[in-house]
Amino acid sequence: MTGKLSEKVLKGDTVATARVLRLIDDGLPEAREIMKKLYPHTGKAHIIGVTGAPGAGKSTLVTKLIGLYRRDNLKVGIIAVDPTSPFTGGAILGDRIRMQDHGTDPEVFIRSVATRGHLGGLSKSAWEMAKVLDAMGKDKIIVETVGVGQDEVEIIGLAHTSVVMLVPGLGDDIQAIKAGILEIADIFVVNKADRPETNRMVRDLEVLLEMAGLKEREWTPPIIKTIATRGKGIEEIREAIENHHEYLKRSGKLEEKIKAQREKELQNIIMEMLREKIFSRIDKEKMDKLIEDIASNHKDPYSIAEEILSSILN
Amino acid sequence: MTGKLSEKVLKGDTVATARVLRLIDDGLPEAREIMKKLYPHTGKAHIIGVTGAPGAGKSTLVTKLIGLYRRDNLKVGIIAVDPTSPFTGGAILGDRIRMQDHGTDPEVFIRSVATRGHLGGLSKSAWEMAKVLDAMGKDKIIVETVGVGQDEVEIIGLAHTSVVMLVPGLGDDIQAIKAGILEIADIFVVNKADRPETNRMVRDLEVLLEMAGLKEREWTPPIIKTIATRGKGIEEIREAIENHHEYLKRSGKLEEKIKAQREKELQNIIMEMLREKIFSRIDKEKMDKLIEDIASNHKDPYSIAEEILSSILN
Numbered sequence: 001m002t003g004k005l006s007e008k009v010l011k012g013d014t015v016a017t018a019r020v021l022r023l024i025d026d027g028l029p030e031a032r033e034i035m036k037k038l039y040p041h042t043g044k045a046h047i048i049g050v051t052g053a054p055g056a057g058k059s060t061l062v063t064k065l066i067g068l069y070r071r072d073n074l075k076v077g078i079i080a081v082d083p084t085s086p087f088t089g090g091a092i093l094g095d096r097i098r099m100q101d102h103g104t105d106p107e108v109f110i111r112s113v114a115t116r117g118h119l120g121g122l123s124k125s126a127w128e129m130a131k132v133l134d135a136m137g138k139d140k141i142i143v144e145t146v147g148v149g150q151d152e153v154e155i156i157g158l159a160h161t162s163v164v165m166l167v168p169g170l171g172d173d174i175q176a177i178k179a180g181i182l183e184i185a186d187i188f189v190v191n192k193a194d195r196p197e198t199n200r201m202v203r204d205l206e207v208l209l210e211m212a213g214l215k216e217r218e219w220t221p222p223i224i225k226t227i228a229t230r231g232k233g234i235e236e237i238r239e240a241i242e243n244h245h246e247y248l249k250r251s252g253k254l255e256e257k258i259k260a261q262r263e264k265e266l267q268n269i270i271m272e273m274l275r276e277k278i279f280s281r282i283d284k285e286k287m288d289k290l291i292e293d294i295a296s297n298h299k300d301p302y303s304i305a306e307e308i309l310s311s312i313l314n
Numbered sequence: 315m316t317g318k319l320s321e322k323v324l325k326g327d328t329v330a331t332a333r334v335l336r337l338i339d340d341g342l343p344e345a346r347e348i349m350k351k352l353y354p355h356t357g358k359a360h361i362i363g364v365t366g367a368p369g370a371g372k373s374t375l376v377t378k379l380i381g382l383y384r385r386d387n388l389k390v391g392i393i394a395v396d397p398t399s400p401f402t403g404g405a406i407l408g409d410r411i412r413m414q415d416h417g418t419d420p421e422v423f424i425r426s427v428a429t430r431g432h433l434g435g436l437s438k439s440a441w442e443m444a445k446v447l448d449a450m451g452k453d454k455i456i457v458e459t460v461g462v463g464q465d466e467v468e469i470i471g472l473a474h475t476s477v478v479m480l481v482p483g484l485g486d487d488i489q490a491i492k493a494g495i496l497e498i499a500d501i502f503v504v505n506k507a508d509r510p511e512t513n514r515m516v517r518d519l520e521v522l523l524e525m526a527g528l529k530e531r532e533w534t535p536p537i538i539k540t541i542a543t544r545g546k547g548i549e550e551i552r553e554a555i556e557n558h559h560e561y562l563k564r565s566g567k568l569e570e571k572i573k574a575q576r577e578k579e580l581q582n583i584i585m586e587m588l589r590e591k592i593f594s595r596i597d598k599e600k601m602d603k604l605i606e607d608i609a610s611n612h613k614d615p616y617s618i619a620e621e622i623l624s625s626i627l628n
Binding site for chain 1: 346349350351353354355357572573576577579580581583584585587588589591592593601604605608609611614615616617618619620622623626627
């Protein structure tokens with residue numbers, strides 16, 4: 001079965017792809033067998049990360065970018081990482097529906113990933129999904145996240161080109177974007193640029209980049225002002241994304257990035273397999289006994305862990 | 315050295331504790347030796363998690379709670395998990411300074427943890443730090459996080475009593491609190507309750523709890539309206555926290571929670587030690603060769619991971 005599924009994915013079959021993504025999402029073992037077959041066919045797509053605080057306008061930007069890419073006949077895949085919330089279900093669903101402007105286009109594949117219940121981490125799941133879309137033959141893959149958690153920073157860190165969206169005047173506390181984001185941003189977008197605080201924000205950002213020494217690097221992140229809802233500035237973003245991609249290829253940085261990602265992937269896969277193997281070797285009864293020893297303060301978990309490892313490792 | 319440090323921590327020495335927390339924060343190997351010694355002295359403190367969106371008023375609430383606890387002569391420890399951001403450095407620093415109302419009180423220990431660069435995960439670091447404060451003899455330990463990332467949900471999930479703060483009228487997107495939060499909340503606080511949308515929010519929350527079936531459980535999370543800046547409702551929160559602690563002890567749930575946490579801790583420690591051992595066994599040259607095999611699509615990382623593991627495991 002897994003053989004047929006992967007063949008269909010390689011041919012660009014949408015239904016088969018959706019099924020494989022579901023297997024990954026559910027953390028099922030078949031997913032791994034399929035990934036083995038798809039893996040050699042990956043590495044061709046340009047992976048673009050888009051992040052920003054809730055309400056920054058990420059979905060609007062992504063929808064407009066899809067439109068531009070489709071005009072050039074490029075195949076597009078979207079992985080949208082959603083903070084699943086009972087408090088915001090409506091708003092986020094709305095965003096997704098808006099994106100469905102492109103829902104009937106067979107060359108646009110959109111998939112939402114909920115930010116919970118991911119065995120081995122959300123970052124791993126999102127990344128594997130992007131790989132599937134890569135194997136499927138998409139030219140541009142956009143991974144969209146809310147830039148607030150460590151997971152999200154990690155996901156965006158895996159993209160080739162990272163776009164960070166900011167909005168002027170949302171108040172300091174909303175812009176609680178991690179420091180890590182600044183370092184991984186390749187392009188800054190100041191959205192809703194008709195707000196009065198826009199120019200101050202652009203200036204602040206320039207000062208920050210200067211202080212962080214980012215202006216002396218080979219690639220200086222451009223700061224692009226947009227009004228995404230009106231489509232203003234979207235062409236500039238597309239161009240900046242292309243420029244960055246060209247820069248990556250020209251400088252050899254793309255190869256470096258891909259290599260670093262593959263190393264990280266291998267490490268993650270090793271750790272995931274280890275987790276399965278280790279905990280399947282310790283039976284429940286023995287585990288309960290160990291926990292009791294710890295709970296009664298007879299033993300500390302560090303010494304127990306050392307004992308377990310020395311019995312398992314060569 | 316580690317022996318002396320841990321002895322000092324057990325005596326409540328603030329300087330030694332600060333040093334141990336720094337070792338944990340930096341992921342240094344001495345930290346593990348010290349944790350081994352401190353571990354048997356943990357399990358006495360009541361650990362309270364406080365979470366909510368940025369600007370919900372967490373720091374104000376925590377500061378007021380410290381005041382109430384100190385009036386009763388209880389020893390208090392605070393672990394504040396900060397989203398370190400170049401964009402918000404000022405605002406968050408301000409919060410921390412405000413908390414320093416209690417900075418000169420030797421029985422109050424406050425420590426901020428930045429949400430980045432944590433080997434083995436932020437959740438692990440924050441939890442180990444809470445354990446140190448527990449061993450140090452604190453009666454109440456408050457772990458404060460911004461309730462947005464998976465890490466933060468995990469941290470709060472480890473507390474005995476979890477307080478979730480909401481603010482009416484901040485707009486849907488700010489309340490982007492993960493679904494997971496709803497399930498782990500023991501007490502809801504609707505802060506800034508002088509806002510007009512307060513009653514609607516309380517009603518919405520009640521409906522949500524009803525739908526989620528939380529009202530039929532032994533412990534129904536109370537919803538408390540507060541205006542933290544004016545100290546309104548803080549006594550009620552303190553009381554609800556005590557009620558919940560009593561409920562946990564009476565029902566045997568506290569013991570269950572502690573056991574589940576110790577199991578999780580053991581698993582985390584095992585995985586952390588494994589990571590160190592595995593990757594120190596694969597030399598850099600071999601790793602580079604493997605990555606090249608993957609990059610050239612000769613091999614997939616899943617098959618390589620399987621080979622590595624079969625050579626390492628018994």
